[in-house]
Amino acid sequence: MEISRILSELSSLMDDELTTEREVEAKLRRAVMRLMAEDKLDAEVGFESILEAVKESLFEVPHSITSPHFPERFEMDGVHFYHTHTCKPDADMIGRAFERYWKAKEFLEILPKLGKITDDFFKGYMKKEGVIRRYTKNKHESFVFYSPMDDVFEDLKHHLKLAEIHRGRYCVIVPVERSPKNFINFYRKHSEDAKKSGLRIWVANYKNMTVDPFIGYPKDLSLIRNFKNPRVASMISSFWRSDVREID
Numbered sequence: 001m002e003i004s005r006i007l008s009e010l011s012s013l014m015d016d017e018l019t020t021e022r023e024v025e026a027k028l029r030r031a032v033m034r035l036m037a038e039d040k041l042d043a044e045v046g047f048e049s050i051l052e053a054v055k056e057s058l059f060e061v062p063h064s065i066t067s068p069h070f071p072e073r074f075e076m077d078g079v080h081f082y083h084t085h086t087c088k089p090d091a092d093m094i095g096r097a098f099e100r101y102w103k104a105k106e107f108l109e110i111l112p113k114l115g116k117i118t119d120d121f122f123k124g125y126m127k128k129e130g131v132i133r134r135y136t137k138n139k140h141e142s143f144v145f146y147s148p149m150d151d152v153f154e155d156l157k158h159h160l161k162l163a164e165i166h167r168g169r170y171c172v173i174v175p176v177e178r179s180p181k182n183f184i185n186f187y188r189k190h191s192e193d194a195k196k197s198g199l200r201i202w203v204a205n206y207k208n209m210t211v212d213p214f215i216g217y218p219k220d221l222s223l224i225r226n227f228k229n230p231r232v233a234s235m236i237s238s239f240w241r242s243d244v245r246e247i248d
Helices: 002-013 021-037 047-059 091-121 149-154 156-165 181-197 221-226 232-242
Strands: 072-076 079-083 126-128 133-137 140-146 170-175 200-205 210-215
Touching (some): 002 021, 002 047, 021 047, 021 091, 021 156, 091 133, 091 170, 091 221, 140 156, 149 156, 149 181, 156 181, 181 200, 181 210
Parallel strands (some): 140 170, 170 200
Antiparallel strands (some): 072 079, 133 140, 200 210
C-alpha cells in the first residue's frame, strides 16, 4: 500500500513521459516528505529500500496496472533516459529532461555536504537518519528536510503542515544560490505564513560548510551561536519592513 501511494505522489511530480534515475531519486524525496505531511506514510520507512522498490516498478516490472512505467530507454551523452511506450522523445523533451537531470544531479551531489553541515550544527545531539532527519538532545528535538529553494515554493503547503505537526521544530535547509532573487521572492510572498506555522528555513553554504538563518531560529537557543551570522534572519525582516522592492 505504501509503495502505491509513493508511486502515485511521485507521478504527480513528474513533468514528462521522459525521465532519468537522478530525477526520480530527487523527486522521490519530495514525494515521501509530502506523504509524511499528510500522515500517509510511516516515518520509519528507510529511503534506500523505497528507492529500490520504486525504480524496479518504474523501469522493470510495474507495481500495479495503474503504476507509472518507463520501460523504454536510450543513452545520450552518458545519461540514461527512460520513457513510456507511447512517448516519442523529441529535441525539446530531451532538452527539458537534461535540465531536470542536471538540477537533480547537482542537488544529490551536495546532499552529503548538507548533511555534514547539519550534523556539525547539531553537534551533541542524537541523530536519526531519514528523508526527514531527526535530531534530539534532552528535551530538545528538531526535524530537518533538505531542498533546493525552487522546490520549497512548490512544496510549501506540505512544509507548513509539517511545521505545525512538529510545533515549530521543523526546518528546511536549502543550499545557497548565486542570486538572492528566490529568497527575496519567497520572503515577500510567504514569510508571514512561514512564521505563523513555525516553519524554519536556513541557508547552507556547502563551500565553506556554514549555515545561516533565513526564516526562524531553533527552539534550543544555545544553537544560535552555531550560525555563521546569527542575525541574518532579523536583518532580513528589518530590511524588508523598511525598504520593500518588488522583484518579479
